[in-house]
Amino acid sequence: MRLPCSSTCSNICYGWVARQPTVWQLGVTMEVVHERCCGLDVHKDKLTACVLIGQVREVRTFGTMTRDLLQLADWLTEEKVTHVAMESTAVYWKPVYNLLEDQFSVLVVNARHIKKVPGRKTDVSDAEWIADLLRHGLIRGSYIPERPQRELRELVRYRRRLSEQRAQVVNRMQKVLEAMVQGVDNPEALAGLAKGKLREKRAQLQEALHGLMGPHQRMMLESQLRHLDFLDEEIARLDEEVSKRMRPFDEVIQRIDGIPGIGRRLAERVLAEIGVDMTRFASAEHLASWAGICPGNNESAGKRRSGRTGRGNPWLRCALVEAAWGANRTRETYLRAQFRRIAARRGNKRAALAVAHTILNIIYYMLQRGTTYEDLGGNYFDQRHSESIAHRAVLRLERLGYKVILKLPEPASTAFS
Numbered sequence: 001m002r003l004p005c006s007s008t009c010s011n012i013c014y015g016w017v018a019r020q021p022t023v024w025q026l027g028v029t030m031e032v033v034h035e036r037c038c039g040l041d042v043h044k045d046k047l048t049a050c051v052l053i054g055q056v057r058e059v060r061t062f063g064t065m066t067r068d069l070l071q072l073a074d075w076l077t078e079e080k081v082t083h084v085a086m087e088s089t090a091v092y093w094k095p096v097y098n099l100l101e102d103q104f105s106v107l108v109v110n111a112r113h114i115k116k117v118p119g120r121k122t123d124v125s126d127a128e129w130i131a132d133l134l135r136h137g138l139i140r141g142s143y144i145p146e147r148p149q150r151e152l153r154e155l156v157r158y159r160r161r162l163s164e165q166r167a168q169v170v171n172r173m174q175k176v177l178e179a180m181v182q183g184v185d186n187p188e189a190l191a192g193l194a195k196g197k198l199r200e201k202r203a204q205l206q207e208a209l210h211g212l213m214g215p216h217q218r219m220m221l222e223s224q225l226r227h228l229d230f231l232d233e234e235i236a237r238l239d240e241e242v243s244k245r246m247r248p249f250d251e252v253i254q255r256i257d258g259i260p261g262i263g264r265r266l267a268e269r270v271l272a273e274i275g276v277d278m279t280r281f282a283s284a285e286h287l288a289s290w291a292g293i294c295p296g297n298n299e300s301a302g303k304r305r306s307g308r309t310g311r312g313n314p315w316l317r318c319a320l321v322e323a324a325w326g327a328n329r330t331r332e333t334y335l336r337a338q339f340r341r342i343a344a345r346r347g348n349k350r351a352a353l354a355v356a357h358t359i360l361n362i363i364y365y366m367l368q369r370g371t372t373y374e375d376l377g378g379n380y381f382d383q384r385h386s387e388s389i390a391h392r393a394v395l396r397l398e399r400l401g402y403k404v405i406l407k408l409p410e411p412a413s414t415a416f417s
Contacts, residue, residue: 030136038076038104039131040086041123042093047072047086050127051079052135059124064092069099076104085134087111087126088142097144107134107141114139143290149275152245156272157315159238166231173224242268252276255366258373259359260335261327266319273316276367284364291316293357309353320356327355332378335359341381 041048043064049072050059060075062068076084084100085107086093093108100106114133133139145153191205246253246268256267274287281287288294292312327335328351335355343351362373382389394404 032135033137034083034135036079036081037083037085037131037134038079038081039127039129039134040084040096041126041130042086042089042096043123044090044092046123047096048123048127049075050124050131051076051081052131053079057128057131059127061123064095066095066099069096072096073099073103076100083107083134085109085130085139085141087114087130098147101147107139108144109139110142143280145275148245149272152242153272153315155238155242155245156269159235159242160269160315162231162235162238166228166235169224169228169231173221173228246271249276252367255372256363259323259327259362260330260333260375261323261325261359263326266323266326269319270316270363273313273319274363278364278368281364284361287364288357288360291320291360293317293320293353293360316360317356320359321352323359324352324355327359328352334376334378334380337378337381 036051036053038052039050046061046063048059048061050057058079060072062072081104083105086096086109088108088110097106097108109130114130130139144150187206191202194202194205249271253264253267253271256262256270257264262270274281274291278287281290285294289310290312292309292314294309296308296310324335324339327333328339330336335358338358339351339355341351342354346354365371366373390406394406397404
């Protein structure tokens with residue numbers, strides 16, 4: 001039933017309708033958790049809000065400009081709404097959340113958790129469905145950090161983007177091209193700039209550098225050099241701002257920096273995503289699922305289907321996988337041994353994801369318990385399965401015709417003076 005809200009209201013409103021909640025229509029009696037609540041169906045240009053109070057509801061449609069969102073907040077305040085829920089639709093939920101978080105308890109819900117019945121989907125029905133679920137406490141909000149951490153997260157992510165752009169610019173330029181910009185086009189002189197193993201290939205370099213370098217190419221390279229200088233200045237400015245905001249967590253960053261494969265900048269990226277308060281996550285498994293680095297569960301009729309990882313936080317996942325590859329380049333560490341052990345059976349990419357999962361678990365328990373990292377050593381798995389390793393080694397030698405007798409070393413005697 002569509003009714004005008006007032007003679008001066010320009011919003012599309014659906015007046016108060018005396019109607020039982022959906023769950024009551026199904027003949028199910030459920031406990032009311034939130035007496036005054038609101039469900040939002042958010043889109044790019046508009047949002048639909050459904051307010052539930054008792055057994056009645058009201059639906060209104062608003063725009064997504066700041067003035068419209070302030071009108072929404074005023075309306076919810078007039079109706080004495082306490083809880084608001086909405087889907088995490090792309091990035092459209094962010095301005096709504098920023099304007100409502102100080103006045104109401106706002107939940108941002110994964111769209112997969114509140115999927116509606118196909119064929120009966122409209123903006124109004126979606127808003128009503130979200131409000132119904134919220135009223136009976138059947139939805140769980142996603143982890144949304146506090147405003148200071150959200151701002152820090154934006155700075156760290158933007159710095160990461162600029163670093164990627166800088167790498168792209170550097171990949172287009174070489175030391176040889178910088179010399180060409182200054183007018184040096186002698187192949188012999190350019191080949192003399194080679195360093196390391198390239199010095200052994202000077203003849204090939206001279207042949208490859210033989211050509212013409214016109215004004216157009218020099219202009220392009222000069223432009224790229226200026227772009228590179230600009231990116232360096234911006235990254236340095238962001239480094240200073242991030243360091244200032246991270247100063248209260250210097251001790252935590254130093255502890256995380258002790259994990260093989262992680263440096264200070266990588267530790268800053270991880271902390272910007274998960275924060276330092278691990279009570280927000282029920283367990284290390286929940287955190288791994290939120291990050292998207294744990295195997296998925298897909299089983300039907302007793303058969304295991306694809307266990308590929310689900311979608312999670314791509315920024316955190318990228319940082320952890322980078323740390324895993326870095327850990328593989330260390331020496332005599334537990335993480336390197338784990339990487340090599342899994343890579344031999346499943347491949348390098350799956351090994352990197354598994355080690356990333358382990359690193360996140362380590363960080364979780366370090367932050368939860370306030371401890372430091374203690375490495376188990378590169379021979380941890382060998383010591384754990386020493387008998388099996390010795391048995392396999394003996395079998396291989398016996399196949400080659402050797403006779404092997406294993407003898408444990410005698411314990412060192414203690415001399416008393």
